[in-house]
Amino acid sequence: MAGSALRRLMAEYKQLTLNPPEGIIAGPINEENFFEWEALITGPEGTCFEGGVFPAKLIFPPDYPLSPPKMQFTCEMFHPNIYADGRVCISILHAPGDDPMGYESSAERWSPVQSVEKILLSVVSMLAEPNDESGANVDAAKMWREDRLEFERIAQKLVKKTLGIPI
Amino acid sequence: MRTAGITLISVALTCAVIGNAYYQKKQFYPSVVYITKSNPSMAVIYVQGLILVFIMNTFLRKIFFGNLRAAELEHLVERAWYAVTETCLAFTVFRDDFSPKFIALFTLLLFLKSFHWLAEDRVDFMERSPVITWLFHVRVLSLLTLLFTINGTMIEYAYMSTLTKGASVQLVFGFEYAILLTVVLNITIKYVLHTVDLQSENPWDNKAVFLLYTELIIGLLKVILYVAFVTIMVRIYTLPLFAFRPMYYTMRNFKKAFHDVVMSRRAIRNMNTLYPDATPEELAAADNVCIICREEMFTASKKLPCNHIFHTACLRSWFQRQQTCPTCRLNILRPTPANNGPRAQNQAPAPGQQAPQAAQAQGVNQQVDQPFQMPAGFWMGLQAQQGAGAQIQGQNNAPNIGLPPFQSVPPGSLPLFVPPFPPMVHLPPVPAPPPNLTTLTDEELRAMEGNMRQAVEARIQTLQRVQLLLDAANAMMSQYQTAAATANIPGPNVGSAAEAAEKEKKEEKANHSEDAGPSMSEQGKFAGEPLPGSSGVSNESIVQTDTKTMNATTSNENHATPSTSRTRTEPTDEKEMLRRRRLQKFIAQTTTTTD
Numbered sequence: 001m002a003g004s005a006l007r008r009l010m011a012e013y014k015q016l017t018l019n020p021p022e023g024i025i026a027g028p029i030n031e032e033n034f035f036e037w038e039a040l041i042t043g044p045e046g047t048c049f050e051g052g053v054f055p056a057k058l059i060f061p062p063d064y065p066l067s068p069p070k071m072q073f074t075c076e077m078f079h080p081n082i083y084a085d086g087r088v089c090i091s092i093l094h095a096p097g098d099d100p101m102g103y104e105s106s107a108e109r110w111s112p113v114q115s116v117e118k119i120l121l122s123v124v125s126m127l128a129e130p131n132d133e134s135g136a137n138v139d140a141a142k143m144w145r146e147d148r149l150e151f152e153r154i155a156q157k158l159v160k161k162t163l164g165i166p167i
Numbered sequence: 168m169r170t171a172g173i174t175l176i177s178v179a180l181t182c183a184v185i186g187n188a189y190y191q192k193k194q195f196y197p198s199v200v201y202i203t204k205s206n207p208s209m210a211v212i213y214v215q216g217l218i219l220v221f222i223m224n225t226f227l228r229k230i231f232f233g234n235l236r237a238a239e240l241e242h243l244v245e246r247a248w249y250a251v252t253e254t255c256l257a258f259t260v261f262r263d264d265f266s267p268k269f270i271a272l273f274t275l276l277l278f279l280k281s282f283h284w285l286a287e288d289r290v291d292f293m294e295r296s297p298v299i300t301w302l303f304h305v306r307v308l309s310l311l312t313l314l315f316t317i318n319g320t321m322i323e324y325a326y327m328s329t330l331t332k333g334a335s336v337q338l339v340f341g342f343e344y345a346i347l348l349t350v351v352l353n354i355t356i357k358y359v360l361h362t363v364d365l366q367s368e369n370p371w372d373n374k375a376v377f378l379l380y381t382e383l384i385i386g387l388l389k390v391i392l393y394v395a396f397v398t399i400m401v402r403i404y405t406l407p408l409f410a411f412r413p414m415y416y417t418m419r420n421f422k423k424a425f426h427d428v429v430m431s432r433r434a435i436r437n438m439n440t441l442y443p444d445a446t447p448e449e450l451a452a453a454d455n456v457c458i459i460c461r462e463e464m465f466t467a468s469k470k471l472p473c474n475h476i477f478h479t480a481c482l483r484s485w486f487q488r489q490q491t492c493p494t495c496r497l498n499i500l501r502p503t504p505a506n507n508g509p510r511a512q513n514q515a516p517a518p519g520q521q522a523p524q525a526a527q528a529q530g531v532n533q534q535v536d537q538p539f540q541m542p543a544g545f546w547m548g549l550q551a552q553q554g555a556g557a558q559i560q561g562q563n564n565a566p567n568i569g570l571p572p573f574q575s576v577p578p579g580s581l582p583l584f585v586p587p588f589p590p591m592v593h594l595p596p597v598p599a600p601p602p603n604l605t606t607l608t609d610e611e612l613r614a615m616e617g618n619m620r621q622a623v624e625a626r627i628q629t630l631q632r633v634q635l636l637l638d639a640a641n642a643m644m645s646q647y648q649t650a651a652a653t654a655n656i657p658g659p660n661v662g663s664a665a666e667a668a669e670k671e672k673k674e675e676k677a678n679h680s681e682d683a684g685p686s687m688s689e690q691g692k693f694a695g696e697p698l699p700g701s702s703g704v705s706n707e708s709i710v711q712t713d714t715k716t717m718n719a720t721t722s723n724e725n726h727a728t729p730s731t732s733r734t735r736t737e738p739t740d741e742k743e744m745l746r747r748r749r750l751q752k753f754i755a756q757t758t759t760t761t762d
Binding site: 003004005006007008010011012015031032033034035062063065066111112113 | 296461488
C-alpha cells in the first residue's frame, strides 16, 4: 500500500478529473510525481481578471494533508495577496500556528478537511475580491485601495499577456 | 557540457605535462621524478585526480540512482556546500597532518556522504512514489550493503589506527563513519518498513509509530556519538567547530522526534480513553468517508465529541500536530459541556438502558434523598427524560429513570402520586458518562469521580439544578394541595401532600378515568418537548413551565370538577414551613456531600 499522502492526492486527482469545477484545471505535472501539480485558473467573470488563464504550481509536502501545500503562480501577477514571485498568500494555505500577517483566526486556516479544489476555489474568489488588509504585495494593495482604475488597467494587461495577445 | 569541457581541458593539460616530462627525460623514472619535483605539474595532476574522482562519483551515482529528481539535486547541492565548508574547517584543526592522503580521505568521505543523502531521499520518496520497480529495490539493497561495508571497514581501520598510532585525524574519520553507519541503519529500517507496507493490501496503521520510534532511537544514538566526539576532541585537540552545525541539527531533530513521540502517545491515549469507536450504524449514517484520507471507513474509526468520525490512524497523525477536530476545530482536549452536550444527548445510545440495576431497586424516596449515590443513573435519567419523554405516560416500569418521574413508583412503596413530571427547567446539557461503569478501570473511575476544579464545578452546578427541580416540585405539590383542598377534601386534615395526591388520584380514577389518558399525554408532550436552548437554568423558565403545568392541571381540575371552580389560594402555611425546612436540610446535606 502506498503512502497515505499519495493515496489522498490520487483520490483528489481522480475527483478533480471526474467532476472538474468550473474554470479550474489541475493535475500532477508528471504522473511519476504526484507531489507537484500545475493548475490553470481562469479569471473570475465580472472582475478585472476576467478572461485570463493563469498557470500556477502546487507543491505538496510529504505529510499532506496534515500540512498545507504551497501555491505559486508561474505567470506574472499583480494582486494584493500574491507576492511578487507568484506565491499566493491566503489563510487557507497557512498551517495553524504560524501567522505571517498576524490577523487570521485559526478557523480559516489549513486543516485536512481542505482540498486542492477548495484551495483553487478560494484563489478564484481571492482574485475576485482581494483582501487589501494582508498585503503580500503592498504596491498592489495600495493601488487597489487608492487607484482602482490603474489597478484594473494593469490587471487587463496581465490578462492579455497570459493569453499571448500583444499589448 | 561545461563538465565535459573542463574534463577535456584537464585531460589535455595532463597529457601535455606527461608528454613534456617524457620528452625532456626520455625515460620513465626520471620523468616521474621530474613531475613530482615540479609544482605546476603536480597541480595539474591533482586537478586531474579530482576530476577523475568526480567522474567516478557521477558514474556510480548513475548506477545506483539513475536520474536524480530536481528536488534531490537541490538537496544534494545544498548539503554538499555545508559539508565542504565543514571539511575545510576540519583541515584547520589537523593542519599538521596535512597531506595528499589526508585530502584524498576527506574527499572520499564527502562523496560517501553524498551517497547517504541520496539514499535517504530515495527511500523517503518510496512512500510517495506511485510505482516502485524491481530495479529500485535492487539498487537500494546493493547500495545499502555497499555503504554498510565501507562504513564498517573505515570504522575498523580508524579504530585500529588510533589504537596503534595514537589519536590522529583518524579519530575524526572513525567518528564520521560511525555517524554514517547510523544513517545507513536508519535508511535500512525505513526501507524495510516501507517495503512491508507496499506489499500489504491494507494500510499499515502502525508504520507511522514505528517510524517515530526509529527516528527517536537513531536520534539518541547520534546525539550520544556527537557528545562523545566533541568531548574527546576538546580533550585531545581543540574545540571541533566543524562538528557544531551537524551536532546542533542532530539535537534539534532528536528533540523534535522526542516531542513527536510524546504527542503521539498522548494522542493515542486520548483516543483510547476519551473517544468511542464508531459503530457500523454510525458509519452507515455518515457518508462513510474519512475526510482526512478520503477513503472509506470500515473499521478502526473513532467518533469525536463533536460527532465527526475519522480513521483512528488519520486522527492520531493529526492529533500529533493539533488537538482539534479537523472538521469543526473543536478543541478535543477540553470539550466544554456547551459543545458536546446537545449532540451527546441526541446521540446517547438508548439512554437509561444501562443504568445500574441498583437504581431500579431503590424507591423514589431514597432517590430523592440520596440522588448522588448513582450519578450514572441520574445522568441517564436526565437524558431519558428528554429522549423518551413521550413514552413516559402510562409506563409503570421505568424505575431506572433516576429523577423526577414519580409516576414510576411501585404502588405501595410510597404513598405518593404525582402525574408525570414534565421537564420544568431547560437543563443545560451534562457530559455523558461512559455507558458501563463496570468496565472502567480504577484510574478512569477516579478521573470520573473527579477532584479537579472542573469536575467540582460541574457537580455543584448539577446540585444547583437538583435544588431548582426540588423547588419546582415543591411548588407543584402545594398546587396539588390547594387543588385537593378545593376539591372538597378536608384540607387541614390532610396529613401529607401524599395523601392528598392519593385521594386526588382515587378521585380521578373514579370519576374521570377516561380523561386521565389525554391529559397525561398532554403532559407527555411537555416532557417530550425538544429543548430549544441549552443555556443555563433560569428561575423564569421554571416559573413559565410551572404555570403551564399549572394550567394543564387546572384544566384537568376543571374537567374533573367543573362545578367546583373555586379559588386556589390559602396554602397551608404549616406544611409550607415544614417543606422548606426539609428542603434546606437536604440542600445542606448535598453541599456537604460535594465538599
